[in-house]
Amino acid sequence: MDKQSTKKDEHDKDDEEEDNNDSKLLKEEVKAALKELPFAVEHIAVSEKLPHNDDIVYLNITTCEKATYCVELTANGWRLVSKRHDHLIGDSSDKDGDNAADKVVASEGIGSDLKTEEDGNERIDKLINGRHFETIYQLLDCISPIYRQKFADQLIFHLNKLQEKNHSESPHS
Numbered sequence: 603m604d605k606q607s608t609k610k611d612e613h614d615k616d617d618e619e620e621d622n623n624d625s626k627l628l629k630e631e632v633k634a635a636l637k638e639l640p641f642a643v644e645h646i647a648v649s650e651k652l653p654h655n656d657d658i659v660y661l662n663i664t665t666c667e668k669a670t671y672c673v674e675l676t677a678n679g680w681r682l683v684s685k686r687h688d689h690l691i692g693d694s695s696d697k698d699g700d701n702a703a704d705k706v707v708a709s710e711g712i713g714s715d716l717k718t719e720e721d722g723n724e725r726i727d728k729l730i731n732g733r734h735f736e737t738i739y740q741l742l743d744c745i746s747p748i749y750r751q752k753f754a755d756q757l758i759f760h761l762n763k764l765q766e767k768n769h770s771e772s773p774h775s
Contacts, residue, residue: 624656624657624677625656625657627677628656628657628658628659628675628676628677629656631675631738632648632659632661632675635661635738636648639738639742641752641756642666642742642746642748642749642752642753642756643663643664643665643666643742643746643749644664644665644666644668645662645663645664646661646662646663646664647661647662648660648661648662649661649662649672649687649688650688651688652672652688652690657676657677658674658675658676659674659675660672660673660674660675660683660688661673661675662687662688663742664687665742665745665746665748665749666746666748666749666752667746667747667748669685669745669746670685670686670687671684671685671686671687671745672684672685672686672687672688672689672690673738673741675738676734678734679734679735679736679737680734680735680736680737680738680740680741681729681730681731681732681733681734681735681741682726682729682730682731682732682741682745683730683731684730685726685730691730691731726745729744729745739753
């Protein structure tokens, strides 16, 4: 019996350490998103109205297209939970349809397979409380064409800067 009890205690300790690691990772992910994304979104902040703890955090994001979203981060990843800041799907204010996301999704080319604005809205609606993304960058790539372009522009800028640095450091023959 003592051996079983010891094994159970060790297993509980391992689970607790894993939970602590997950909560640390969530905090690090949120900090990174808040630090790295302002160049490519109009607004990003932790929701002050929705509950958050070591297991779940909600961020409010406004894309450069003026579309507003509430995004959830858990150990499962990032996912859209609403087309409104500080709301979860099912809130009555989430259904009034005046969000910029409803107007620009398809017209800006989200998803190469979209043919109409309705298709874009349907795609966003399917993402809400659906698919989890490993990174916030993957999520934004799905919902914001301007993010995609700004990310590409920033990548090119940094690659050019690196190339210039390497060129200036190399000996001229």
